[in-house]
Amino acid sequence: MKIKPYTPDNSTLAYSVGVTLDRFIKKKQDDFPFASGELSQLLRDIALATKIVNRETNRAGLSNIGGAFGQTNVQGEEQQKLDVIANIRFTRALTKGGEVCAVVSEEDDEVIDLQNSSGKYVIAIDPLDGSSNIDVNISIGTIFSIYRRVTPTGSPIQPEDIMQPGNQQVAAGYVLYGSSTMLVYTTGNGVNGFTYEQSLGEFFLSHPDICAPKTGKIYSINEGSYHSFEDGLKSYLDHCKRKEYNARYIGSLVADFHRNLLKGGIYIYPKTKKSPTGKLRLLYEANALAFIAEQAGARATDGKDRILDIIPNSLHQRTPLYIGSTKMVVEAESFLEVKQESIHEK
Numbered sequence: 090m091k092i093k094p095y096t097p098d099n100s101t102l103a104y105s106v107g108v109t110l111d112r113f114i115k116k117k118q119d120d121f122p123f124a125s126g127e128l129s130q131l132l133r134d135i136a137l138a139t140k141i142v143n144r145e146t147n148r149a150g151l152s153n154i155g156g157a158f159g160q161t162n163v164q165g166e167e168q169q170k171l172d173v174i175a176n177i178r179f180t181r182a183l184t185k186g187g188e189v190c191a192v193v194s195e196e197d198d199e200v201i202d203l204q205n206s207s208g209k210y211v212i213a214i215d216p217l218d219g220s221s222n223i224d225v226n227i228s229i230g231t232i233f234s235i236y237r238r239v240t241p242t243g244s245p246i247q248p249e250d251i252m253q254p255g256n257q258q259v260a261a262g263y264v265l266y267g268s269s270t271m272l273v274y275t276t277g278n279g280v281n282g283f284t285y286e287q288s289l290g291e292f293f294l295s296h297p298d299i300c301a302p303k304t305g306k307i308y309s310i311n312e313g314s315y316h317s318f319e320d321g322l323k324s325y326l327d328h329c330k331r332k333e334y335n336a337r338y339i340g341s342l343v344a345d346f347h348r349n350l351l352k353g354g355i356y357i358y359p360k361t362k363k364s365p366t367g368k369l370r371l372l373y374e375a376n377a378l379a380f381i382a383e384q385a386g387a388r389a390t391d392g393k394d395r396i397l398d399i400i401p402n403s404l405h406q407r408t409p410l411y412i413g414s415t416k417m418v419v420e421a422e423s424f425l426e427v428k429q430e431s432i433h434e435k
């Protein structure tokens with residue numbers, strides 16, 4: 090009997106399918122033994138819910154799950170059916186997974202106690218981001234933040250378990266239901282992106298160790314509110330135009346953020362007359378993307394202060410968000426600062 094060493098067949102006959110999400114999580118678990126097995130399992134639970142929501146988004150136009158749900162959420166925003174469906178799917182998967190004790194969701198007024206007495210984690214989630222784009226087949230997303238509860242496992246959930254600053258996150262991620270479905274997340278050791286292979290029902294590592302360009306030529310902002318922007322922001326936008334940067338804004342935070350993370354750019358949702366503290370929510374939008382941004386070498390502030398250091402004081406509080414390539418965010422802040430100083434000098 091002859092035995093020969095395996096020599097990988099690098100021909101194009103059978104493309105390499107690469108590393109699955111499950112294999113990647115297992116390897117990270119081996120590499121970082123202090124990382125808890127429960128967190129690894131929680132990430133798997135999220136991936137499962139993502140596959141189900143992905144299927145729902147793919148058929149939203151075909152079935153009766155498109156359109157408005159007929160109720161408004163705590164934000165006073167009209168809920169889309171897919172907002173509600175995604176919320177149900179994620180909450181159900183997290184309940185069954187058993188690792189999460191409480192959920193803060195954009196779609197629920199109050200904190201949801203999952204009654205998982207052994208659950209060590211709290212999750213803050215935007216189940217469906219970009220709701221205005223659901224019925225027009227434009228990319229939408231999901232955003233999640235994961236914290237470890239600070240009170241003893243099994244005891245009643247306390248405010249201190251929930252109202253933690255973003256710098257206490259143990260993991261954060263987003264899903265982009267776009268031309269392909271991607272899961273991008275961090276556990277504090279870099280950012281990795283996985284692409285969903287529908288026919289195999291698996292996520293495969295497609296964007297290992299994502300590092301954001303330090304600068305870029307894309308700026309993303311809804312200029313419909315231009316006249317209520319503060320002067321410093323108007324000056325910064327004039328600067329972008331003089332530089333002939335590309336204006337790219339599709340009204341889905343996850344999609345705008347993801348493009349700028351990979352290509353270099355800045356996304357701004359500032360305070361406006363309509364949204365005096367900004368539109369985006371701290372707990373389940375800004376914090377998660379800020380953690381990912383910083384892990385990828387980018388920057389996230391409210392125009393002045395680091396998003397991850399903001400101490401939350403209410404569940405659905407909003408914050409202005411300046412996020413993306415470090416040099417662009419710093420430059421935008423400098424325009425705000427200059428104008429602020431000139432106001433104080435008057």
Ligand SMILES: O=P(O)(O)OC[C@H]1O[C@](O)(COP(=O)(O)O)[C@@H](O)[C@@H]1O
Pocket residue numbers: 166195215217218219220221311340341342343368
């Ligand atoms: O329509 P506007 O005011 O530009 O706001 C668009 C922003 O609002 C959002 O849709 C808010 O998120 P939700 O869809 O989860 O409420 C972001 O995805 C998007 O970037």
Ligand SMILES: [Mg+2]
Pocket residue numbers: 215217218219342374
């Ligand atoms: Mg959102």
Ligand SMILES: [Mg+2]
Pocket residue numbers: 172195215216217218219220
């Ligand atoms: Mg939403």
